Amino acid sequence: MLEIADRAADSRFVESPESAATRALQDVARLFYDRNWALGTSGNYSVVLDHSPLKLLVTASGKDKRGLTDLDFVTVDGEGRTLQAAPGAKPSAETRLHTVLAQDAGVGAVLHTHSVWNTLLSDLLAEQRVLRLSGYEMLKGLSGVTTHETTVEIAIFENTQDIPALAREVRSRIDARDPALRHAFLIRAHGLYTWGVDLAEARRHVEILEFLFEVTARKMAISSAK
Numbered sequence: 001m002l003e004i005a006d007r008a009a010d011s012r013f014v015e016s017p018e019s020a021a022t023r024a025l026q027d028v029a030r031l032f033y034d035r036n037w038a039l040g041t042s043g044n045y046s047v048v049l050d051h052s053p054l055k056l057l058v059t060a061s062g063k064d065k066r067g068l069t070d071l072d073f074v075t076v077d078g079e080g081r082t083l084q085a086a087p088g089a090k091p092s093a094e095t096r097l098h099t100v101l102a103q104d105a106g107v108g109a110v111l112h113t114h115s116v117w118n119t120l121l122s123d124l125l126a127e128q129r130v131l132r133l134s135g136y137e138m139l140k141g142l143s144g145v146t147t148h149e150t151t152v153e154i155a156i157f158e159n160t161q162d163i164p165a166l167a168r169e170v171r172s173r174i175d176a177r178d179p180a181l182r183h184a185f186l187i188r189a190h191g192l193y194t195w196g197v198d199l200a201e202a203r204r205h206v207e208i209l210e211f212l213f214e215v216t217a218r219k220m221a222i223s224s225a226k
Ligand SMILES: [Zn+2]
Pocket: 042, 043, 044, 094, 112, 114, 190, 191
């Protein structure tokens, strides 16, 4: 027993931040896959390892989210350049969105999903450029929201393959304290980006928002069928 306690106290057995973040992101990826929020190789996830200088652990491009291995991650700097990667692993094109969001000290993780409901709603409401969520108890799961008697706005951007341009637009609207980028944003017919102070909060935001997207889209469908 004493021997086990001694081993636990031995610093050689303390898990590195990279290894802990890898395991945590593998769990998140599997959960989101099982919930149909990011099937196949879709979606990407990151955890901030350091803020100054910025260093992120991010899922590598083109890896199946059903079973990410320890080799399916890369470490990148604040510009999205690879610092460390297994042979053949490279950051996805969308990594630049993760790095611009992670520039804020209050962001510890960024999660991007491609669910049925976020794809549908971001397309249906694209002309409005914003999705408004009001009156739902589940809104209280979002950081800083304490009552259902509120409206949370989620910005909708046009889809593009020019990720650096989209990243610049996102950054400038966050810098301008745009309320529609307080918790998340949508990209038309593509998916959701949300973040949190740590991975647990970012994951909770995905869970809350995906619930609210489904409620909103089902309500629209029911209302139009009446
Ligand atoms: Zn995507």
